[in-house]
């Protein structure tokens with residue numbers, strides 16, 4: 001942990017002339033902060049699950065726009081998922097992405113490599129050739145259906161000292177569903193996605209982790225059964241961690257509206273699931289919060305719940321949502337939120353914290369306006385919500401990468 005500690009409250013009015021020094025870099029308060037306001041400085045947030053869409057889908061998001069969006073959300077490190085074109089399933093394909101990252105990213109971006117060739121689940125990717133460049137291996141966007149394939153992947157990852165990061169989803173249980181198989185789906189004639197499609201694959205993988213000893217992390221858990229399975233596995237000493245998303249903690253299927261901005265995979269589940277996720281946050285079963293920032297074009301998100309693409313953006317609303325709905329309401333402490341957004345993901349994924357910090361004005365309420373997002377994706381269930389927390393400044397590697405004072409021309 002840096003000299004900063006978990007967070008620090010500063011008041012510019014007391015020292016308007018003060019120069020803010022952080023691990024060797026110097027910043028003048030007066031450059032960035034107004035008088036008579038309170039600010040909180042955090043270590044740079046870290047999101048292990050984002051989709052920056054390059055190469056292949058730059059109309060949805062680019063490394064540039066995605067990393068600017070992350071910086072505006074207080075993030076200085078993210079891990080990018082491999083559902084790209086081409087997918088990073090060989091050293092050559094992965095290099096296409098790392099070249100763009102090197103050229104365009106304003107923060108630290110760590111790419112995943114795929115588990116299987118083209119994420120098709122039939123053949124292992126060239127994991128050894130990508131082990132140095134990849135943060136871990138994942139087929140995010142789809143589950144690895146074959147037990148044998150997942151076992152082989154875990155053994156390979158273990159031999160390379162790498163983690164398997166799993167999107168758990170049993171295809172045969174999906175049956176064309178697109179929102180949670182619950183009250184809202186039944187009342188409004190929608191096809192549901194059952195909870196078992198998620199937790200059955202987690203249960204399978206836990207057995208494989210016990211067998212292989214591979215380090216394993218579960219993406220975006222959404223069901224109460226998933227929380228319980230992971231809780232039990234942790235009690236048994238299994239090398240497992242998991243994440244959930246801000247939306248699963250503060251929304252459930254009773255909040256659904258007939259709009260694509262409420263559609264993501266996994267879907268918003270029931271109230272009981274949401275409450276179990278909160279329990280998992282409180283007792284440490286859930287290690288970290290990741291946004292699953294998944295931008296699409298306005299057109300792709302304009303087709304209602306049934307026909308819109310799966311995925312919402314999250315980087316620019318994560319902290320305000322969690323701060324407003326979990327910290328201000330007393331569900332968790334601010335210190336715990338910093339663990340979930342920064343400390344724990346960095347620890348588990350071995351992502352260093354350099355001269356990386358973010359400064360927030362937390363006593364200001366604002367209305368979420370997706371037009372202000374730096375992400376190309378604008379679909380969020382939090383549109384028009386009134387939230388507390390506005391990012392004033394984000395510094396990555398000693399360099400200001402976002403400031404609300406100078407817009408984005410840093």
Ligand SMILES: [Zn+2]
Pocket residue numbers: 140141142167219220265
């Ligand atoms: Zn996923």
